[in-house]
Amino acid sequence: MKGVWKRLGLGGRLCLAVIAAYFALAVFGEVQYRVAHARDVTPAYNVVHEDARYQPPSWAHPMGTDNLGRDVALRLVQGSRIAFHVGIMTSLIAIPLGVLLGLLGGYFGGKVDSFVVWLCATVASMPGLLFILAISMVVGQGLLGIYLGIGLTTWVGVCRTIRAEVMKHKDRAYVQAARVLGYSHARIMFRHLLPNVAHMILIQFSIRFPSAVSTEVFISFLGIGVQGEPSWGVMINNARLRLWQGVWWEMTFVTAAIFVLVLVFNHLADELRDILDPALRNESR
Amino acid sequence: MLRYAARRLLELIPTTFGILVLTFILFHVVGGSPAEVILGKNATKESIAAFNHKYGYDRPLLVNFRDERPFWDSQFLNFVRQLARGDLGMSTEYDEPVADVLKRGVGPSLSLTVPILVMGTLVALSLALFCAAFRGRAPDRAVLVMSTVLMSVNYVVWVLAGQFVLAYRCGLFPIWGYENAFYLVLPVGIGVFSSLGVDVRFFRTAILDEIYKPYVRTARAKGLSGAAVLVRHVLRNALIPIVTYVSLAIPYLFTGSLMLESFFGIPGLGNVSLNAIHSADMAVVRAVVVLGALLYQGVNLATDLAYAWLDPRVRLGT
Numbered sequence: 001m002k003g004v005w006k007r008l009g010l011g012g013r014l015c016l017a018v019i020a021a022y023f024a025l026a027v028f029g030e031v032q033y034r035v036a037h038a039r040d041v042t043p044a045y046n047v048v049h050e051d052a053r054y055q056p057p058s059w060a061h062p063m064g065t066d067n068l069g070r071d072v073a074l075r076l077v078q079g080s081r082i083a084f085h086v087g088i089m090t091s092l093i094a095i096p097l098g099v100l101l102g103l104l105g106g107y108f109g110g111k112v113d114s115f116v117v118w119l120c121a122t123v124a125s126m127p128g129l130l131f132i133l134a135i136s137m138v139v140g141q142g143l144l145g146i147y148l149g150i151g152l153t154t155w156v157g158v159c160r161t162i163r164a165e166v167m168k169h170k171d172r173a174y175v176q177a178a179r180v181l182g183y184s185h186a187r188i189m190f191r192h193l194l195p196n197v198a199h200m201i202l203i204q205f206s207i208r209f210p211s212a213v214s215t216e217v218f219i220s221f222l223g224i225g226v227q228g229e230p231s232w233g234v235m236i237n238n239a240r241l242r243l244w245q246g247v248w249w250e251m252t253f254v255t256a257a258i259f260v261l262v263l264v265f266n267h268l269a270d271e272l273r274d275i276l277d278p279a280l281r282n283e284s285r
Numbered sequence: 286m287l288r289y290a291a292r293r294l295l296e297l298i299p300t301t302f303g304i305l306v307l308t309f310i311l312f313h314v315v316g317g318s319p320a321e322v323i324l325g326k327n328a329t330k331e332s333i334a335a336f337n338h339k340y341g342y343d344r345p346l347l348v349n350f351r352d353e354r355p356f357w358d359s360q361f362l363n364f365v366r367q368l369a370r371g372d373l374g375m376s377t378e379y380d381e382p383v384a385d386v387l388k389r390g391v392g393p394s395l396s397l398t399v400p401i402l403v404m405g406t407l408v409a410l411s412l413a414l415f416c417a418a419f420r421g422r423a424p425d426r427a428v429l430v431m432s433t434v435l436m437s438v439n440y441v442v443w444v445l446a447g448q449f450v451l452a453y454r455c456g457l458f459p460i461w462g463y464e465n466a467f468y469l470v471l472p473v474g475i476g477v478f479s480s481l482g483v484d485v486r487f488f489r490t491a492i493l494d495e496i497y498k499p500y501v502r503t504a505r506a507k508g509l510s511g512a513a514v515l516v517r518h519v520l521r522n523a524l525i526p527i528v529t530y531v532s533l534a535i536p537y538l539f540t541g542s543l544m545l546e547s548f549f550g551i552p553g554l555g556n557v558s559l560n561a562i563h564s565a566d567m568a569v570v571r572a573v574v575v576l577g578a579l580l581y582q583g584v585n586l587a588t589d590l591a592y593a594w595l596d597p598r599v600r601l602g603t
Contacts (some may be wrong), residue, residue: 236441258442263437
């Protein structure tokens with residue numbers, strides 16, 4: 001884990017810089033959102049200007065305005081805020097769940113492992129996107145439904161990688177030594193095994209993040225996800241209406257914003273994998 | 286072989302049980318009765334009660350100890366018994382059996398998804414072989430970079446861009462409809478392109494995992510050409526992970542594509558499911574989820590048995 005930054009190539013560092021820029025925008029968006037809510041006023045990105053509808057990019061509105069005269073650039077920043085919320089919240093659900101189950105299954109083996117494998121097999125056989133949609137439908141539309149839908153279905157990949165890695169480690173000398181010293185199972189798992197499989201968690205995070213963002217865009221685009229807030233998916237759906245009449249700016253900037261964030265994350269995931277896990281090289285997703 | 290098949294069949298029981306429990310928890314315990322969504326906010330208590338009674342949402346959840354009816358007259362056991370009988374319940378939206386709604390959708394879905402899978406696999410496999418032939422050199426890197434770019438384009442964007450640019454602006458294809466095979470060309474093309482990036486990268490890795498093995502050097506040493514080694518020896522061995530990967534997509538052939546179908550007006554299962562989600566038609570969503578999951582189990586079993594039959598290491602190992 002140490003020295004990841006040093007071993008990262010120029011491309012990887014650039015990717016991190018771009019992600020940091022997006023993150024800064026997201027933080028800015030969060031502040032704007034919080035301040036507007038605290039003062040109980042309509043936030044700037046939601047203010048309707050009936051007389052400034054569908055304005056092409058200009059100095060006042062660098063990315064133009066949408067069907068209600070709202071500034072596309074400001075809404076894009078809010079979209080970045082929601083994307084980071086989704087990426088981080090779903091990771092906070094999926095990664096602890098996957099890591100815990102993977103550690104338990106890999107370390108204890110036997111019946112515990114059978115249970116973990118059974119749980120993975122069950123969840124993995126559910127039809128992906130439809131299952132996520134069904135969860136967000138049942139939980140209620142909105143961000144919570146998306147967090148739970150994506151979070152509760154994508155821990156399987158994390159669990160399987162961690163489990164496989166722990167199985168490789170559990171017969172190594174350091175684990176044997178810890179056992180001889182009489183350490184508790186919990187201590188061996190969390191103090192000794194976990195740090196040694198932590199690079200896998202980093203890789204899994206970098207893989208999960210862009211796919212969670214893409215899924216959220218898809219769900220919100222379909223009108224099942226985020227409501228009343230400018231998620232990127234909502235914006236694409238909005239921009240679609242007048243694309244036919246030559247209103248290109250909203251669609252162009254939103255798709256470009258999504259594309260760059262996802263691309264940068266995918267590339268970073270590739271580099272991290274090459275650095276931290278040479279055995280895997282460019283294996284799928 | 287028989288022992289292996291029997292053991293593998295037995296393994297189906299816990300997973301199937303898991304699928305049923307998971308679906309039940311989602312739709313009955315968390316979801317509860319869809320009465321209020323379907324009847325609207327102004328529904329009276331009586332009409333909600335009547336709805337719940339008609340669709341069985343007023344029964345106990347797991348086991349019935351409440352009234353004099355048999356103990357298995359509960360929501361979970363009724364759900365399992367109905368499924369076993371092939372009865373998927375009534376669609377509240379269409380007001381007809383869910384099975385009929387689904388049966389209508391399978392054909393159109395398959396007509397879209399099968400060409401996508403076949404063509405997508407062939408194109409990705411050719412590109413992966415091309416990469417392997419030029420491994421580490423410029424053409425390989427170019428394809429790899431392209432794949433990363435392709436897989437970073439959002440699926441929504443593929444569909445909208447294809448429809449807007451190719452169908453609307455250039456007028457090359459019909460924008461919407463399901464009348465003859467020509468209507469499928471654009472959605473199939475979009476489907477192939479959107480999965481190309483991920484597929485090429487996976488297939489390339491599968492091939493490169495084989496290419497440094499000693500038998501490849503032997504084949505080269507005895508004078509076979511590079512292309513012959515690649516296709517006749519490397520590809521055949523690399524097919525094992527590739528077939529596994531492709532077979533995992535088979536269950537999704539039946540459930541169809543949500544986006545492509547709804548955006549191109551193809552009356553398949555993806556379209557049906559999406560409408561059902563929008564109108565809170567739980568019975569339909571539940572049926573597609575359960576059938577999709579069971580199908581996944583079935584395909585997995587078939588793949589595993591095929592391997593055990595082809596490769597003795599599988600059935601003797603573990």
